[in-house]
Amino acid sequence: MNILVCISNVPDTTSKINFKDQNEAFDTNGVQFIINPNDEFGLTRAIWLQQKSGAKVTVVTIGDSSCEPILRKCLAIGADQAIRIDAHPLDGFFVASQLAALCKKETYDLIITGRESIDYNGAMVGGMLATMLSLPYVANCIQMDVEGTNVSLQREIDGGKETLISTFPIVLGAQKGLVEESDLIIPNMRGIMQARQKPLTVESAITLNQATSVKIFEKPPEKGPVKLVDSNDVDGLIELLQNEAKVL
Amino acid sequence: MSVVVYIESQKGVVKKAGLEIASFGRAIADASQDSLVAVTFNLEDTSTLKLYGVDKVYNVNTEEDNFFNVERYANSIQNVVLKEAAKIILVSASADGRYLGPILAVKSKAAYFSNVVALPTSYDPLTVKRSCFTNKAFNESTTNEECSVISLCSNAYGLKEKQGLAEVVEASYETSSTSLKVVSVDKVTDKITIADADIVVSGGRGLKGPENWHLIEDLATVLGAATACSKPVSDMGWRPHSEHVGQTGKPVASNLYIAIGVSGAIQHLAGINSSKVKVVINNDPEAPFFKAADYGIVGDAFEVVPQLISKLKALKQ
Numbered sequence: 001m002n003i004l005v006c007i008s009n010v011p012d013t014t015s016k017i018n019f020k021d022q023n024e025a026f027d028t029n030g031v032q033f034i035i036n037p038n039d040e041f042g043l044t045r046a047i048w049l050q051q052k053s054g055a056k057v058t059v060v061t062i063g064d065s066s067c068e069p070i071l072r073k074c075l076a077i078g079a080d081q082a083i084r085i086d087a088h089p090l091d092g093f094f095v096a097s098q099l100a101a102l103c104k105k106e107t108y109d110l111i112i113t114g115r116e117s118i119d120y121n122g123a124m125v126g127g128m129l130a131t132m133l134s135l136p137y138v139a140n141c142i143q144m145d146v147e148g149t150n151v152s153l154q155r156e157i158d159g160g161k162e163t164l165i166s167t168f169p170i171v172l173g174a175q176k177g178l179v180e181e182s183d184l185i186i187p188n189m190r191g192i193m194q195a196r197q198k199p200l201t202v203e204s205a206i207t208l209n210q211a212t213s214v215k216i217f218e219k220p221p222e223k224g225p226v227k228l229v230d231s232n233d234v235d236g237l238i239e240l241l242q243n244e245a246k247v248l
Numbered sequence: 249m250s251v252v253v254y255i256e257s258q259k260g261v262v263k264k265a266g267l268e269i270a271s272f273g274r275a276i277a278d279a280s281q282d283s284l285v286a287v288t289f290n291l292e293d294t295s296t297l298k299l300y301g302v303d304k305v306y307n308v309n310t311e312e313d314n315f316f317n318v319e320r321y322a323n324s325i326q327n328v329v330l331k332e333a334a335k336i337i338l339v340s341a342s343a344d345g346r347y348l349g350p351i352l353a354v355k356s357k358a359a360y361f362s363n364v365v366a367l368p369t370s371y372d373p374l375t376v377k378r379s380c381f382t383n384k385a386f387n388e389s390t391t392n393e394e395c396s397v398i399s400l401c402s403n404a405y406g407l408k409e410k411q412g413l414a415e416v417v418e419a420s421y422e423t424s425s426t427s428l429k430v431v432s433v434d435k436v437t438d439k440i441t442i443a444d445a446d447i448v449v450s451g452g453r454g455l456k457g458p459e460n461w462h463l464i465e466d467l468a469t470v471l472g473a474a475t476a477c478s479k480p481v482s483d484m485g486w487r488p489h490s491e492h493v494g495q496t497g498k499p500v501a502s503n504l505y506i507a508i509g510v511s512g513a514i515q516h517l518a519g520i521n522s523s524k525v526k527v528v529i530n531n532d533p534e535a536p537f538f539k540a541a542d543y544g545i546v547g548d549a550f551e552v553v554p555q556l557i558s559k560l561k562a563l564k565q
């Protein structure tokens with residue numbers, strides 16, 4: 001089985017979010033980048049299939065050379081090879097189109113994206129990619145059981161879950177549940193050493209028209225201080241929620 | 249021309265998110281001087297849509313298929329988009345809406361905007377404001393395509409009534425070309441979900457153990473709220489995973505979020521900070537949640553919450 005895991009290079013949640021160039025671009029100065037957490041759940045699930053049935057795991061990201069450390073980390077976690085498509089990821093449609101072009105050149109049985117990235121939270125790459133390839137897509141995927149060429153999956157829905165079946169190839173949007181946080185693989189020294197020898201190839205991007213353009217960023221206005229109510233005055237809190245916030 | 253809106257329903261009845269996206273659609277249709285066309289599935293009574301400014305309803309009957317089949321839904325909506333030569337398509341930010349949106353966008357050769365928080369700031373070209381970096385920032389984006397799909401954040405616009413005709417027309421349930429099939433759905437129907445709730449009451453490790461969760465549940469019951477919890481609480485098995493909210497859990501965008509015994513770690517806040525009004529009850533005045541909250545009580549949850557429950561009960565009577 002050939003598995004492609006699509007990785008997004010995202011700022012760590014604790015990063016300060018700032019903008020530059022008259023608020024037209026995200027300021028990466030001092031920002032620590034990590035593997036998008038949802039993608040890491042997906043990668044871990046892929047490694048399990050590699051360990052169990054010898055699946056080959058390829059990771060791919062769209063970005064400039066500053067993304068290579070996270071690809072090396074994916075290799076240290078256990079991926080067999082990495083691809084970097086050399087382009088600035090302009091929007092979700094651009095990313096999905098680049099991935100679709102790659103998937104038309106190579107054949108993958110299972111393509112894993114994250115449910116959403118934690119920077120733009122678009123939740124769109126997986127569904128777009130699947131549709132471009134005329135493949136089925138399962139979003140918010142919390143379980144996957146493989147039986148030969150058939151696969152049974154669970155999707156988290158509002159208020160519960162849904163069970164689906166399909167045949168390969170398929171695209172899924174990984175999230176916690178597919179594996180648990182305690183299952184995440186912390187690379188050991190051997191993994192890190194091996195990762196240096198594993199192939200990381202750079203491919204050029206296809207050209208396409210951009211579907212959307214981000215014009216300007218802004219930060220929400222500074223929030224005022226919290227209004228504290230004395231712990232013996234719950235009436236006061238109720239009164240504020242009713243008459244000031246108008247939410248009761 | 250028309251604005252096409254996908255309106256979600258459950259058991260034949262329009263969901264609140266469906267009424268919100270209809271309200272939003274009406275305002276867009278007014279601004280762009282289009283008509284508002286709804287696509288619904290198995291709606292029993294389309295008359296509610298008259299109150300939310302819908303001009304025309306394509307009500308698809310899925311007959312033998314009781315499940316949300318994303319491909320068939322997308323193809324059926326796409327059919328209406330073509331018929332109506334729509335340039336703007338609207339979906340809710342529910343789990344199903346966010347699943348459908350990108351698929352529909354590619355099928356319709358449309359630009360896709362998720363996390364939209366307000367009415368478009370321009371129609372030529374279509375320009376929208378979206379939240380990003382888990383609500384730590386916003387951006388303004390424009391379309392470069394003829395057609396655009398917009399997914400509106402929950403509770404970002406609210407419900408606004410306006411008279412409409414809601415004329416019902418025939419619609420076909422299109423087929424799917426992929427092998428994917430839904431085989432079963434496992435859903436709580438007796439409890440309000442985090443996604444649908446106006447109010448969410450959330451408990452953290454400060455509640456000490458699962459045996460104390462009656463405080464959260466009783467408060468939620470009197471408020472008609474959904475219950476939620478922090479990650480360690482679900483990790484320790486005090487509460488089901490489906491209640492875990494935050495960066496790695498479910499997102500919350502309620503009108504009121506009440507956090508009890510939750511410290512307010514950045515990963516927790518990342519998932520809940522698009523809620524409109526935040527209240528914290530915590531015995532540590534230094535807890536980071538106080539910086540994110542609108543209202544707060546520094547106090548012991550075991551003393552404050554029972555008082556809150558009894559006062560609210562009295563008020564409801």
Ligand SMILES: Cc1cc2nc3c(=O)[nH]c(=O)nc-3n(C[C@H](O)[C@H](O)[C@H](O)COP(=O)(O)OP(=O)(O)OC[C@H]3O[C@@H](n4cnc5c(N)ncnc54)[C@H](O)[C@@H]3O)c2cc1C
Pocket residue numbers: 037451452453454455477478479480481492493494495496497508509510511512513514515516519529530531532535547548549550
């Ligand atoms: C990659 C990553 C992802 C994460 N994702 C999430 C996520 O999605 N969601 C999430 O919630 N967390 C997430 N976390 C964990 C997060 O960092 C915090 O550890 C977690 O939110 C803390 O949970 P808590 O507030 O319940 O517990 P604690 O931090 O232990 O806080 C308990 C609070 O209760 C208060 N308290 C104690 N006793 C009382 C009392 N009697 N009355 C009132 N208050 C009392 C204390 O003062 C304290 O503030 C993530 C962490 C990482 C590293």
